[in-house]
Amino acid sequence: MDSYQSNYIKIMENRNKFNLKHSIDVWKTELSQNSNMTRDNIDELESHLQDEIHELLKLGLSNAESLLIAKNRIGNIEKLTTEYSKVNNEVYFRNTITPYLKGILFFLTYISIAELLPNLSILIAKKIGIHEGYLHLVSIELLILLTFILLVFFYKKYKHGNFNMQKLTNIPVLVSTIIVSKILIYLSTTILLDSVEVSTFGIMGAVLYGYQLLFGLFILTISCIIYYSSRHAHKIKIAK
Amino acid sequence: MEKLSKELIGASTIPIILSILSKNESYGYEIIQNVKKISNGKIEYGDGTLYPVLHKLEKKELIASYWKISDSGRKRKYYKISDKGKKELFTEKENWTVINQIISKLWKIETSLI
Known part of the structure; x- marks a missing residue:
């Protein structure tokens, strides 16, 4: 008691x-x-x-x-x-557009980093001494690794129920990452052009193109699943 | 106590706010309380609805705002009437007087007819 x-x-x-x-x-x-x-x-x-x-x-x-x-x-x-x-039209517009803008920027950042990877794989291969014929394999591995990191990251967020993406979708960070990646792509290409054959870039480009195609397909599938599952959840069955 | 119609409250909001601010600088909460007291509870602005009106008046440069620490030590946003606001209040006073005269005339005639 x-x-x-x-x-x-x-x-x-x-x-x-x-x-x-x-x-x-x-x-x-x-x-x-x-x-x-x-x-x-x-x-x-x-x-x-x-x-x-x-x-x-x-x-x-x-x-x-x-x-x-x-x-x-x-x-x-x-x-x-x-x-x-009635008075805050601009703020209303800004608040509505920002999530879309962040989504686009996040996608662009991811694509820019993915574009940087073929050049990075050429550099790594040259350092380690891998034959140019196997370059595409290194590139594919790096791209798979990047995708894997991203998936693990999102899975962890999903599991913990933490969907706060503020740090990840910080606009200045995203914009500077895109700019830095683009500069690095340009610099590394000009450096590599002297020592690597043009056809190698072609092969790497094809690998990247294939990856982007798969990635696009993945996003399409995810979008379809989310769209139909949310439609299903919002449906109210009307009793006869 | 019966409250006034929405339309009438809406039409009188600007002259009422400008009149209050022409006497003294004030902040949102105080303005709401003042209007409630003066109108004997017939006009009661919604807590969240007065501020957009104040901001609209500020955009039109009829009033100006500034943050001030009040006597109680809390930060409050005060509003005061501008010269443009005083002119607007003068025009409003004229308009309302005209309406008042028209209605008084009409009703006087009606009562004399009966």
Whole structure:
């Protein structure tokens, strides 16, 4: 009985340890990620929320209750997005376009790195002393390795339920990676042209072309699976 | 207490906000509370709906905003009326007076008929 009581008291204590500041921060993060509001807009709404909470606390409500009521009075994210879209057209457009842009940039980065690999494999082969006839094998291995790393990375994200891609899809990082890869491709090609036969580049190009074809096919398959499975999940069966 | 119609509240929002700010600089929460008090609860702006209106007025340069630390130590975004806003308020006052005169005239006639 004693242990039951102490457990009960502990649970109630935890309930009372409601962290108001943390909850407000969570609300602010949700707003910044899912609405068309600027940082300034969110800071202003936060100050409004604080005023509202302050008044409710004076009435004798708890932190959690005050926050809940104040949040409800301000309105949900959809309502705020509609209201703010009247003045924040540019932000709304920017927020909508950014995920697409990030997707395109991420794809371009991946393709640029893949394009760099044939030249890298020629360099490695020359260093180790592999015959030019086997160059395409080195190139294929490197491309498989790149794909494998990418798949393992995404599988881990999927398994942990962590879909936060902010670091990976950071636009400046992606853009600089593309630029650096392109410069490296150009430099390595000019250096290698002196010592490697042009036909070798042709073979490597063919390998890369084949890889890109397979990769495209892979993305198409994944897209089809995701499209049909999400359609299936959203379907509501109407009862006769 | 019956609230005013949406259309009437919408039409009067700009003159009301400009009038409040012409007396004193203020922030969103205070403006909402003020309007509620002055109108005896007949006009109650939604918490999330006033700010886009304020931002629209700011874009039109009728009001200006700035962040200030209030007496309670919290950061608040204050709004104040601009010269352009004062001119706009003057025009609004004239327009509303005209409407008021028209309606008063019409209703006076009606009552005298009865």
